[in-house]
Amino acid sequence: KKINISTFYRVGNLGIENFESVKTHLTSLAGKKKLDKHILIGDLNFPEISWPDHSTSVEVHKKFVDLLMLDLNHSQLINKPTHKNGNTLDLLFTNIPEQIDDVTVMDYKEACSSDHFGIKFTLKVNVAPKKMPKRSMYNFKKADWRNLNFDLKKIDWDKIIGMHDPFSSWEVFKKILFKLCDNHIPKKSFRYQFQPPWFDSDCAKVLHEKEKWRARANSPGGTVEDYNKFRQLRSDYKKVMDEKMRLNVQDETDPALVSKKFWKHVKSKTKSTRIPETVHYQGQYRTKPSDQADLFNAYFCDQFSDKSKYDIDIDMGANRSFLDLE
Numbered sequence: 001k002k003i004n005i006s007t008f009y010r011v012g013n014l015g016i017e018n019f020e021s022v023k024t025h026l027t028s029l030a031g032k033k034k035l036d037k038h039i040l041i042g043d044l045n046f047p048e049i050s051w052p053d054h055s056t057s058v059e060v061h062k063k064f065v066d067l068l069m070l071d072l073n074h075s076q077l078i079n080k081p082t083h084k085n086g087n088t089l090d091l092l093f094t095n096i097p098e099q100i101d102d103v104t105v106m107d108y109k110e111a112c113s114s115d116h117f118g119i120k121f122t123l124k125v126n127v128a129p130k131k132m133p134k135r136s137m138y139n140f141k142k143a144d145w146r147n148l149n150f151d152l153k154k155i156d157w158d159k160i161i162g163m164h165d166p167f168s169s170w171e172v173f174k175k176i177l178f179k180l181c182d183n184h185i186p187k188k189s190f191r192y193q194f195q196p197p198w199f200d201s202d203c204a205k206v207l208h209e210k211e212k213w214r215a216r217a218n219s220p221g222g223t224v225e226d227y228n229k230f231r232q233l234r235s236d237y238k239k240v241m242d243e244k245m246r247l248n249v250q251d252e253t254d255p256a257l258v259s260k261k262f263w264k265h266v267k268s269k270t271k272s273t274r275i276p277e278t279v280h281y282q283g284q285y286r287t288k289p290s291d292q293a294d295l296f297n298a299y300f301c302d303q304f305s306d307k308s309k310y311d312i313d314i315d316m317g318a319n320r321s322f323l324d325l326e
Contacts (some may be wrong), residue, residue: 003037003096003125004029012045012061019063030072030285036277037287039100039123040074040093043116047087052079068093071284073291080105082117090119095287099124138181139188148184152177198241198248206237 011022029038046064049056054065054076068074074093082090082105094100102122111118155176161169210233217226278285279292281299286292 003039006038006040007042008040009043010045012064016060019060023067026067026072027285030278030280037096038074038094040068041091041119043089044091045089046091047089051076051088073284073286077103078105078119082119084108084115090116092119092121136187136189138185140185143185148180151180196245198244200244203240203244206233206240209233210237
């Protein structure tokens, strides 16, 4: 998942109107799932706030603290003065404190010539290379078309699909066809890292040629001609990829439409999911499962905790069936 890093400057002395703008911006990000992992750092200029208990008598400062620490579930990790006059003005808010380590307030003018002290910290991120599974495709150049056609002609299609509705017949037909294709058409595997669905043998051929000339141009004996050749192949590769993408995502029957393949690619790139990553209730936004569970508990508690105010008088004698029950 991506980490969103934000910075603000001197928002503490710009008044309520500025606070409302910041609140709108951050809650909008939270609603769009972009505060799942968030770090906010900068000279926020809250000199009247006492850390780490975050107490203050200034209204606008308290609003900022409540927004970040209560509504958005952030923690503040700087508890030492960051200004030469002894104020803690430069702050570090985050909702992933477990991924931040070695928070250090540097000495005066250690980072640069300023009346503020520098802040440094370590962000613990484990980024593993994305491994793409091998794609398997039919190798039609080596297909045994003669035996495939022979097996297809032997099938009594009227008997097999005649007893089914169109939808079931289509499924039966595909199952038989692909089984025969597996028997008579060999498959070959492709494994390309970070390649889109439209990457095929044409793209691979141009890419291989481009990388060959890249290595030659960057070698100690590379010449201007080698570099120009590489530039040309780089341009050719981009054109091939653009054309393959266009052919892959457009609906040939209607150029005004976009095929399902396009939306499949968009979904793979956006990492969208039907399970909400951010849950909010009564202005509070939570991304961690345990905190989300607490919000759900609060919601259900609010629905059923109040005593019922129904006052309905039921006359049990009006219906003799109730009296007959033993």
